Amino acid sequence: MTELTLDSVREMDRKDPLASFRDRFEIPEGVIYLDGNSLGCLPKATPERIETVVREEWGRDLIRSWNTADWIHAPRRVGTKIARLIGAGADEVVAADSTSINVFKALSACLQLNPERTTLLSERGNFPTDVYMMQGLSVLSGGRIETRLVDGEDIMGALDETVAALLLTHVHYKTGRMRDMKAVTAAAHEKGIPVIWDLSHSAGAVKVDLNGANADFAVGCGYKYLNGGPGAPAFIFAAKRHQESVFPALSGWLGHAAPFEFDDTYRPAPGIDRFQCGTPGILGMAALETGLDLMLDADMTMIRFKSLALGSLFVALMEDLCDQHGFTLACPADEAERGSQVSFHHPDGYAIMQAVIARGVIGDFRAPDILRFGFAPLYNSFEDVWHAVEAIRGVMESGEWRNDRYAQRAAVT
């Protein structure tokens, strides 16, 4: 590689076809934000949209807005927009509830598809909520269903005829390692196992082709790369071929075939609608839809290309810091296996990250020792990457991370 300088990095920004998207986000003065994989930035259009929903749709039109502003179809309308980002059909995705709740829906659906099977399978070190939801279902089953966790590299060997569902995160939240969705799904299908893909770190960040991979179910977050705001609605995908076979375990009234008949008996709605449960949070839906509309103006191939370029620049600029200050790469060096984040191990990772944040560069820390930096190609620039590495360099060379105040753990890391 030719020598990297601030000028050469700025040249990358000048040539970047996505550069203009940055102006459509609120980026606070003096902040370099590399945590869009935890909470995406605020699109400038969102406050105005929320203001309209609050003052006009809620404040003035009140209950009528379920019809006049089409609130009732927001989960499907937003789901259709998400579908375009993840290779799904328009009638296969609904925006609803949280990712955790949608994991429950997908797991319980798989148990119905395979009523004789007794194992829910995932990898050790998966995002905790996914595994906790499996454990809750095991208890609910009175012990009939077992939760089994194996090391990530042993998943293929653990696929057998007892497994009712395989639940995996497509891009691992700590290591950023991306699974081969098509190959894993095909291997699971050979044993009759449906696969649930958690796309929390994939949707809006990497190219996803659920139907190209013949996926069964998927879930994901609205508040990460989709920029839907804190606690935004999540989404669930159910392949068309499975939809009519599932009697939802969370059989709420909005998943009923005719909610406004107020029948005493639950009848699932046709298709993906049965994966809705209760009344959707319309303010959150409005913010999520605004984030999606922005993202759909960009091309996913370009997003992926830039995401990898940002990550690889970060890795290259960190090289001498790794040698001198004890960081080791925690994500795949190979771009084909990497999501939209770069992470490093360091034994003093927590304090170092706090000191880096104090310099205005926001990443995050994941126990026990991972510093995590996410790249959101719509608002991160190559120059951001340069300054982030300079901040880390400053923190290490000055030793300021050793200050006691950076050792105090906050509730959210």
Ligand SMILES: *Cc1c(COP(=O)(O)O)cnc(C)c1O
């Ligand atoms: C962020 C994340 C979640 C979050 O679930 P919530 O229900 O929104 O709290 C779930 N799974 C994975 C893999 C995540 O990265």
